[in-house]
Amino acid sequence: MYREYSSVEFENKYTYEGKDLGATWSRESTFFRLWAPTAQDVEICLYRSGTQGQEDLIDRLPMTPDQNGTWVATASGDLNGVYYTYLVDVDGAIMEACDPYAVTTGVNGNRAMVCDLKSTDPDGWDQDRTPVVSDSYSDYVICELHVRDLSSLASSKIRSRGKFLGLTETNEKLKTGQPTGITHLKNLGVTHIHLMPVYDYGSVDEATPGKEYNWGYDPVNFNVPEGTYSTNPYDGFTRVREMKQMVHSLHQNGLGVILDVVYNHVYHTFEFSMNQIVPGYFSRENEAGILSNGSCCGNDTASERSMVRKYIVDSVNYWADEYHVDGFRFDLVGLLDVFTIQEIISSVRKKHPHVMFYGEGWNLNTQVTKPDLPLAVQGNAWMIPEFAFFNDTMRDTMRGSVFDYHLPGFISGAPVSKEHLLKCFQGRMDWSCMPNQIVNYVSCHDNHTLHDRIAEALPHAEEAEIARRSRLAAAFTLLSTGIPFFLAGEEMLRTKKTRLGKYVGNSYRSPDHINGIKWNRLKEPEVQETVRYYQGLLSLRKQHPLFRMTNPDEVRRRITLLSGTPEGITAFVLTGESETIIVAFNPGTASSNLSLPEGKWGVFVENNRASDDVLFSVSGEAAVDGLSAFIAILKK
């Protein structure tokens, strides 16, 4: 039905390239531009409030057709804080739609708001800069966090429970002294906080925030902060100001901010603003007029259409410019086309050279509307060298198959060849050997937490054993070549357990008592030990460039298998100019002796300890305890 949208004729006639879509505010007047090439008539409704259904219309302004299928109108006077919608007539069907380019909205994102964005800047925003700068993604350490999970439980001691502002409370601690919240994550040594969706999503009613829970992979307004994370979802200024406050505070604490962006689909296909204004334009459909559904969420974004591509490129640039965002994680990026990603990276990097990009490059069954279009899947990694991908090979090798959560992985006793482990440690995947393209992880929001995945594979394992196996996974993953990534709380042996004792593998709408980070766990010795272990590993990684190499040839040359290791032990030698590092893994339960090459070796990781300081020295033979990693360094 809508195939003509992808035709050359349509695109030539109706591609608008200007930068002024949406509402452009000034004290004297506000200028509106909307792209609606198939509309016969468009009006703007101005409202006093942002609440749909509220009968507080101020005025209706006609729009006039302008270039490339856009419509324009100018409203005189200061409209800062005035809400608006578009009334669009397409072939007699009248739709009242939010502005796809809305920068903020009222409750539940139904009405856009004209906004003087400068007035939402927190103190010091002019001086706000990204605190983490490197030319290599491998220098970064990413921690994934859901805004609400950080502070939804009382044990966080955070007052702004479940809100953006909860991330600005950095002095909270348990009675026993352990810091909670962002300070805890900062102390681990992470460089970037990757926030799960914080744009306006639809699955939680903003009128009753705190009642329902959702991860938020159901976009409604792509350029608007989610209302349930603000202290007043009815007021369009508040969500913008508080999200900026959060970013500013994270920056002041030395942490970069990454947004999880879900451009691959929308919440309800035909309720999405652009699909209301230009019927079906945003979403892919096949020859028969059936919606493509590679996302398994009901629709796939037609990123190949010129005005969808522009919309996504503009949106990412907007978050980087206006909110000082330091990185973007693209959900199901395999549904978007390579050219869109290339354009995003080049346009953002022009102004912000250190912004990072990565995503889920899985192959999905989508119906692109233009033939032979390359998609941003792992196999096309070579086409987007500044874009990194989640390394599912590392994940599945370590913890076991993602498709059968009872199967063990390397850390839970499955046999894995040393050659395969070497490839994992070297970041040498079938789809890329570039370390800066490989995001190494053993847990993220999807599927079981690391703790729970081990417990599913080994139902008789006691907590102490699960902790040992978790640390083994961390040592391998966080020290491997590539970009280390983990789910917040992995270092606290995070568990998502129901009251009946079942582990939840897909907690996208589970209540807070399942999803919330249980800070009281920091009182348990096993957890404290594991937190210190993560700190030690990340510090070690930071201090030894051999763990952060970026040239694949150098990686192959410098990282090799240590020969002559006993059965069951896999060990690598990292050979540098000034030091040699031996990294050994023992996934068996019994201790084993490793013969070290000649010299006096400093041990940095052994049993349940990891440190950037030498723990003790050893020559000749060293014991590698069961279910643990061992790292020794010889200075030249």
Ligand code: CA
């Ligand atoms: Ca919302």
